[in-house]
Amino acid sequence: MDETRLWEMLEAPDIETRLHAAQQLTQATTPPLDAIRRAMEDETIAVRTHAIEAAAKFLPPEELVSMVANQQNATLRNAAIEALKLSGSLGVGALVAALTHTDPEVVMFAAQILGDVKAELPVEPLLELLTHEDKNIAQSAIETLGKRRAIDAVPALVSVLENDFWLQFSAITALGEIADHRATLPLVARLQDEMYRGEAAEALGKIADAQAMTPLLDVWREDTWPPLRARVTLAIARVAGRHPETLKEIEDRLVGDDVSLLRTLLSTHAKINRSVGA
Amino acid sequence: MPQKVLVVEDSQLLHRMFDMILARGPGFQVVHAMNGKDGLDKLAENPDVEVILLDINMPQMNGLEFLSKIQAEPQLRTIPVVIVSTEGKEEDILRGLKAGARAYLKKPFQAQDLLQVIEKVREVKLQE
Numbered sequence: 001m002d003e004t005r006l007w008e009m010l011e012a013p014d015i016e017t018r019l020h021a022a023q024q025l026t027q028a029t030t031p032p033l034d035a036i037r038r039a040m041e042d043e044t045i046a047v048r049t050h051a052i053e054a055a056a057k058f059l060p061p062e063e064l065v066s067m068v069a070n071q072q073n074a075t076l077r078n079a080a081i082e083a084l085k086l087s088g089s090l091g092v093g094a095l096v097a098a099l100t101h102t103d104p105e106v107v108m109f110a111a112q113i114l115g116d117v118k119a120e121l122p123v124e125p126l127l128e129l130l131t132h133e134d135k136n137i138a139q140s141a142i143e144t145l146g147k148r149r150a151i152d153a154v155p156a157l158v159s160v161l162e163n164d165f166w167l168q169f170s171a172i173t174a175l176g177e178i179a180d181h182r183a184t185l186p187l188v189a190r191l192q193d194e195m196y197r198g199e200a201a202e203a204l205g206k207i208a209d210a211q212a213m214t215p216l217l218d219v220w221r222e223d224t225w226p227p228l229r230a231r232v233t234l235a236i237a238r239v240a241g242r243h244p245e246t247l248k249e250i251e252d253r254l255v256g257d258d259v260s261l262l263r264t265l266l267s268t269h270a271k272i273n274r275s276v277g278a
Numbered sequence: 279m280p281q282k283v284l285v286v287e288d289s290q291l292l293h294r295m296f297d298m299i300l301a302r303g304p305g306f307q308v309v310h311a312m313n314g315k316d317g318l319d320k321l322a323e324n325p326d327v328e329v330i331l332l333d334i335n336m337p338q339m340n341g342l343e344f345l346s347k348i349q350a351e352p353q354l355r356t357i358p359v360v361i362v363s364t365e366g367k368e369e370d371i372l373r374g375l376k377a378g379a380r381a382y383l384k385k386p387f388q389a390q391d392l393l394q395v396i397e398k399v400r401e402v403k404l405q406e
Contacts, residue, residue, distance in 0.1 A: 074340045135386040136364045166386035
């Protein structure tokens with residue numbers, strides 16, 4: 001399509017015309033880059049979605065990072081963030097470089113985006129952010145290490161469990177995502193605190209270490225808040241699924257109606273899992 | 279009936295934090311939305327939402343776009359909105375308040391800060 005015509009279409013008042021032009025941007029082999037930049041700021045989500053796809057393919061990742069640094073334009077910033085997530089291995093170099101950017105918000109966004117990029121990543125630059133003085137940056141790095149299931153990050157994430165609420169909560173979740181046995185006992189210790197109990201129970205269920213069964217049963221008995229019990233029941237089901245021999249501990253730790261109630265819940269879980277082929 | 283709080287936020291992790299802080303002690307019912315567009319859908323399904331906690335940087339429809347949409351709807355603009363964002367400079371706060379938010383809470387926040395700001399905007403709304 002002629003470039004002048006494309007610009008006219010991107011400036012058109014009706015959405016359909018702008019949408020058609022944005023689709024052209026994704027299909028062209030060498031689309032005009034300024035047109036992509038313009039469409040990334042369009043007021044209509046569908047137009048922006050096509051422009052983001054084109055930006056991921058055609059705009060230099062370094063330029064997308066500089067758009068992330070634009071604090072005055074939330075629409076452009078968010079479009080650039082989404083484009084970088086789609087950029088795959090093309091964007092990794094610019095994003096890793098952005099982890100040492102002078103603007104802390106850019107560092108935070110780069111750390112977050114790396115969690116969603118479909119490409120191999122170096123873990124070391126993210127580990128260095130775990131002790132960053134800006135808690136939002138440290139939290140973003142923790143979340144990304146969890147999403148990437150970075151097994152090398154387990155010892156560092158365990159040490160974050162001694163930190164404040166914001167980072168500790170994030171580290172518990174990340175350790176559950178990574179599901180490494182080295183985190184079992186530190187997470188069992190977090191079951192003592194009401195604020196972290198549900199998250200720690202869920203993480204322990206994902207790790208499914210036999211050592212977690214007794215403490216999970218104790219929490220199930222002691223804390224009867226229904227949303228918490230649902231999460232602990234699922235965690236117990238996961239541990240029992242991996243270690244059926246631990247089920248005998250139910251009779252050791254629970255008494256009376258609790259035994260039959262938990263057995264019924266576990267049986268229901270197993271039936272649901274079978275029916276969905278899990 | 280527990281009071282409903284709508285959380286519009288793109289981080290799954292933060293949704294879990296909000297759940298932990300709001301659902302257990304104070305007993306709020308938390309309604310979750312992953313971006314502004316999802317937030318508008320959830321508001322349509324939950325017209326009894328009492329407070330909205332809103333992030334700014336989100337995919338598809340960002341927080342400021344969401345705010346401008348609800349400000350244009352007479353039945354929605356009375357719901358107090360608290361922006362909860364990493365962007366904490368004075369200009370960011372002013373931009374959010376000018377767009378119609380009632381309060382601004384910077385991340386990272388403590389559980390008590392969140393509960394206090396919700397209580398404050400609800401009190402102000404009751405006095406109006």
